[in-house]
Amino acid sequence: MKVLIYGAGMVGEQIYRNIKDEHEVVGFLDSNAEKKGRLVNGIKILGGVEALSGVDYDRIYIASTFWKEIKKALMEAGVDEDRMVVDIPEDVDSPVRNTFLECYAKLFAGTTLAAAEGGVFRGEFASKINRCFPDSKLYLFDTFEGFDSRDIEVEKENNYSNPEPGNFSNTSVELVMSKMQHPEKIEIHKGYFPETAAGVDDTFCFVNLDFDLYHPILEGLRFFYPKMVRGSVILVHDYYHAGLLGVKDAVSDFEKEFGKEIIKLPIGDNQSIALVKE
Numbered sequence: 182m183k184v185l186i187y188g189a190g191m192v193g194e195q196i197y198r199n200i201k202d203e204h205e206v207v208g209f210l211d212s213n214a215e216k217k218g219r220l221v222n223g224i225k226i227l228g229g230v231e232a233l234s235g236v237d238y239d240r241i242y243i244a245s246t247f248w249k250e251i252k253k254a255l256m257e258a259g260v261d262e263d264r265m266v267v268d269i270p271e272d273v274d275s276p277v278r279n280t281f282l283e284c285y286a287k288l289f290a291g292t293t294l295a296a297a298e299g300g301v302f303r304g305e306f307a308s309k310i311n312r313c314f315p316d317s318k319l320y321l322f323d324t325f326e327g328f329d330s331r332d333i334e335v336e337k338e339n340n341y342s343n344p345e346p347g348n349f350s351n352t353s354v355e356l357v358m359s360k361m362q363h364p365e366k367i368e369i370h371k372g373y374f375p376e377t378a379a380g381v382d383d384t385f386c387f388v389n390l391d392f393d394l395y396h397p398i399l400e401g402l403r404f405f406y407p408k409m410v411r412g413s414v415i416l417v418h419d420y421y422h423a424g425l426l427g428v429k430d431a432v433s434d435f436e437k438e439f440g441k442e443i444i445k446l447p448i449g450d451n452q453s454i455a456l457v458k459e
Contacts, residue, residue, distance in 0.1 A: 183207050183237060187251055188244030189216050189226045190422065190452055191275045196244045196268050197222055207238055212251070213423035216451070230258045243267045246348065247424050271351060272305045277450040278416075279309055285387065285414060286313035293317060294410060295383040299374055299401045300391035300418070301325075302349050304357030312362045314387065321357065322370045322377055326350050329373050332394045341395050341427030349393075375400040385409050391418040395427025402435040402456075406443075409458035420454040421447075432456070 184204040186193045189211040197206055201222075208227040211217075217228045227236065241264060243251050248267045255265060296314045298307045301323040311319050327350030336342045354369055361367055370377040374397050385408050390401040398417065405415055417432060419425045432454070436442055444457040 182239045185210055185227075185233075185236065185238045185241045186244050187211070187241055187255070189213075189219070189221050190244070191273050191278075191450065192246075192269060193244035194221060194275070195270050195273050196242050197224070199268075199270070200242070204240075208232075208236065210241070211423070213421075215423075219451075230254050233258060233260065239264070241265050244269070245424070247343075250343070272303055274305055275450050275452070278306070278418075278448065278453060281416075281448045281450075281453075281455075282306075282309055282313055282387075289314070289386045289413075291316060292386055294386035294413075295320060296387040297322065297385060297405065298389045298391065299323070299397065300389075300393060301352075301357055302391070303352045304360045306389060306391070307357060308360040308362065310387065310389065311366060315363050315366070317366065317386070318368060318383065319366050320368050320370060320381060320383070322374045323352075323357075324373060325352055325354055325357075325371050328394065331373070332392075332396045335396045336394055336427055339395065339427065339430075341430065342393075342425050344394065375404055378404050383408065386413045387416075388414075389416045389418065393419055393425055393428070395431045398428050398431035399435055402431065403438070406435070406439070406456070406458065411458055413458050415456040415458070416448070416453050417456060418453050421452055 182204045184206050185208050186196055187210040189209040209221050211226050212229050216226045219226045293316050295318045296310050297320040299322040301307050301321045307321055327347045328344050333344050388405045390398055392398050419428045446455040448455055
């Protein structure tokens with residue numbers, strides 16, 4: 182079967198790995214016009230909905246949390262609903278981001294400096310941080326109940342994205358903890374960030390911010406950046422996500438508050454930016 186994958190990010194790559202042995206993936210689609218012409222696993226990103234004309238395919242796999250909007254756009258373009266498959270893996274993994282983390286952690290081998298993640302969801306990447314920094318306390322911040330209505334309101338007021346209450350609620354503290362190799366090093370902070378950061382006074386060598394939304398990303402930078410050691414990294418996920426515009430704005434607004442531009446390094450996963458503490 183000839184298949185297109187709509188979504189050229191981490192989810193799309195995960196679906197590609199899941200189906201490539203059973204189907205012929207003839208191309209990727211993505212709403213971000215800047216990605217057109219790039220390659221994902223050697224397969225070309227053809228463009229958005231407009232690129233369907235002339236493409237021979239049997240089915241489209243929709244690989245995005247914004248699947249409702251994509252499905253609507255495809256149907257408006259004349260694609261039959263029975264040719265669409267919404268396939269959002271619960272646990273998405275990125276080999277590129279994992280390799281970055283593993284190599285970065287070698288710079289701090291044996292460190293007892295703390296690490297943290299904001300936006301844990303089901304704990305896949307958190308488990309890798311825990312493994313790569315075995316002697317570090319790992320602070321994990323999440324509502325564990327999906328997006329908070331206060332952050333959703335900010336998104337919609339500024340046209341950053343259109344999230345819904347309950348997005349990413351399919352998780353639990355117990356599920357996350359079950360994945361940890363060094364559970365004794367984990368400190369869970371459940372609830373609304375940054376309220377849940379009250380009382381945390383530590384020095385950090387690595388932080389991953391994967392909150393998705395403007396307000397918690399901005400608050401994460403405000404909280405963690407002053408606590409980072411020189412040369413360490415805050416990894417901001419979804420910086421390049423065309424459907425989560427608030428992430429890039431949060432970084433920009435923090436730089437304005439900080440009074441200078443921060444060193445920003447893409448890590449090669451088409452999603453994340455590494456902010457280096459000077």
